[in-house]
Amino acid sequence: MLIERLTWPLTIAHRGARSTAPENSLEAIATAIDAGSELIEIDVHLxxxxxxxxxxDTTLSRTHGVGQPVATLTATAVKRWPIRSSARLGLTGWPDVETVTLNEVxxxxxxAPVAWLIEAKYPANPTDAQLDAVGDAIxxxxxxxxxxxxxxxxxxxxxPGLRxxxxxxxxxxxxxxxxxxPVLLREQGFDFYGMRKDAPPARIQAAADADLLPLIYTINRRSERDAALEAGAAAIVTDDPLYLSDRAPGPDLYQLxxxxxxxxxxxxxxxTGVLAGGALELAPTRMETGVPENYTAAVLGSASHGTPPGSWTWDVRVALLEAxxxxxxxxxxxxxxxxxxYHDDDHSRVDxxxxxMRPNGALDLYAAADGSxxxxxxxxxxxxxxxxxxxxxxxxxxVSPTHVSARRLDASGVVASxxxxxxxxxxxxxxxxSVRARFIPGGRA
Structure with a gap:
């Protein structure tokens, strides 16, 4: 994929596709390519x-569990330690994977039909010579x-960019x-300007006015993506390119x-919760009866974010571990x-x-709309x-065209409709x- 043929606005795969595969690995890059990414961001150290x-990172501590600075090691030495997919990155079910070089990538x-966004990393307090060296190596x-x-x-x-x-x-x-x-950056020859997702819209627009393409980091919500694009972002850098590109099929029920x-x-x-044995376990930050820290939630995906289906069914098993x-x-x-x-104490966020489902056996069905x-x-x-x-x-x-219901499929047969x-x-x-619970998907039709 030639840079000049990239389709803007663009979804950029961050460190490969780090929400679904170990970051900066061959596996993450392959995942991003399978997701249809045109531009893949990776980080490299000399x-x-x-x-x-x-x-x-400057050291292997977070990703590998080894407190060694990358710049002091040879590639052969770094390869002695794999990326700890589950133990360090929380990717339950993934094996440890090999650390790789840019040459191997x-x-x-x-x-592959992709372009590369290569980020030059460097040691803490780098010298000009070190910065030039990593740029020249790339x-x-x-x-x-x-x-x-x-x-x-x-x-x-x-x-590194000037090199x-x-x-x-x-x-x-x-x-x-x-x-x-941004005008000075453009005069120096830069084409792209990376910004955090909390960058003010005026700053994004100023970059665009200077003929720079604003790349916004790191967005994993479609709602945040839409706001950034409306503000003038040229590309969204995301950990989950499949989801942000709108190509993810239905609710992904954490079966990977x-x-x-x-x-x-x-x-x-x-x-974020814990994934164990095919189940997603959620727990509030504090197990207490107060508000609001005893509530937490996770978005799983979408039944259809385009044309909604007239009827659909989702089976799920729920276990309460503590209440x-x-x-x-x-x-x-x-x-x-x-x-x-969604948040239980702020219904204005989403309808x-x-x-x-309560420990006392009650099954309640609510509608959150217009802030209540x-x-x-x-x-x-x-x-x-x-x-x-x-x-x-x-x-x-x-969900049918006229009704919505929740039914217990155990012997009680309780239904709220x-x-x-x-x-x-x-x-x-x-x-x-104020509970700790596990959720296991059954199916959807």
Whole structure:
């Protein structure tokens, strides 16, 4: 994929596709390519032997569990330690994978229909010579693999990018403070300007006015993507390119044993949960009866974010592992109009149906709309077991053109149903209020 043929606005795969595969690995890059990404961002450090090693941090501590600075090691030494997919990155179900060099990446993927956004990393307090050296090494690799029209060099320091510009390779500059003059960046030859997702719209527009393409980091919600594009972003850098590109099929029910495709924590209480044995376990930040820290939620995906289906069914099994009282709840949100994230204490965030399963056996169906929640239906059943050994209660969520209902599929047969047709399709999520719960998908039709 030539840079000049990229389709803007663009979704850029961050560190490969790090929400679904170990970051900066061959596996993450392959995942991003399979997701249809046109431009893949990767991070490289200059190792002690002159190799370029894929790694984001200055040390191997976070990703490998080894407190060694990358710049002091040869590529051979770095390869002694794999990327710890599950133990360090939380990608349950993934094996540890090999640390690779940029040369190995290009050896495997140089012929793939993608372009490369190569971020130059460097040690703490780098010298100008170190910054120039990593820039020159990237340029050398780009020329060696004949990728001059398919690569962009970027960094949080301008020097590596200036080395690329001198070699007539496109370059970008990234910053967090937003204090640079975009006109000056353009005069220096930069084409791209990386900004944080909280960059003011006026700053994004100023970059665009200076003929720079603003690349916004790191966005994993479609609602945030839409806001950034409206502000003038040229590209969205995301950990989950499949989800952000709108190509993810239906609700991804965490069956890959990782945290993929829309499994987004509530921004109010960003607890991502734990994946174990095919189940997603959520717990509030504090197990107590107060507010609001005892609530958390995750967006799972969407039944249809385009044309909603007239009818659909979703089966899920729910187990309560701990609860502060008999009236607190495990929750399921359906037909959400946005993936901004439902929150039990702030109904103005999103409109949806909210299903609450309580330890005392009550099954409640609410509609959250226009900033308030209204109970549409309630049903009483036998108490739900609470304990460290999961006892799953099967639920069936059904949406028809005229009704919405939640039914316990155990012997109780309890059902909460209402004639309500306000919300259809949309996003799906789960949450907990002063309980710890596990959710296992059954199926969807």
């Amino acid at each position: 190792a002690a032997d002159g190799s370029l090693v894929l790694c984001h 290009f050896a495997r993927f140089a012929g 340029v050398d690799h780009v020329f060696r693999w004949d990728l001059t029209k398919r690569a962009i060099v970027q960094s949080f320091n301008r020097r 690329a510009i001198a070699a007539r390779i496109p370059a970008g500059y990234i910053e967090t403070a937003g204090g640079s003059d 044993g990782t945290w993929p495709h829309g499994h987004l924590p509530s921004p109010v209480n960003p607890v 502060t009282s008999a009236t607190r709840s495990a929750q399921i949100q359906i037909c959400m109009d946005s993936d901004v994230g 949806c149906y909210n299903i609450l 929640a209204t109970r549409l239906a309630t049903a009483s059943g036998p108490p739900v077991p609470v304990g460290t050994s999961p006892v799953y209660v099967p639920l069936r969520i059904e 209402a004639a309500d047709a306000r919300f259809r399709g949309g996003y799906v999520g789960v949450g907990v209020r």
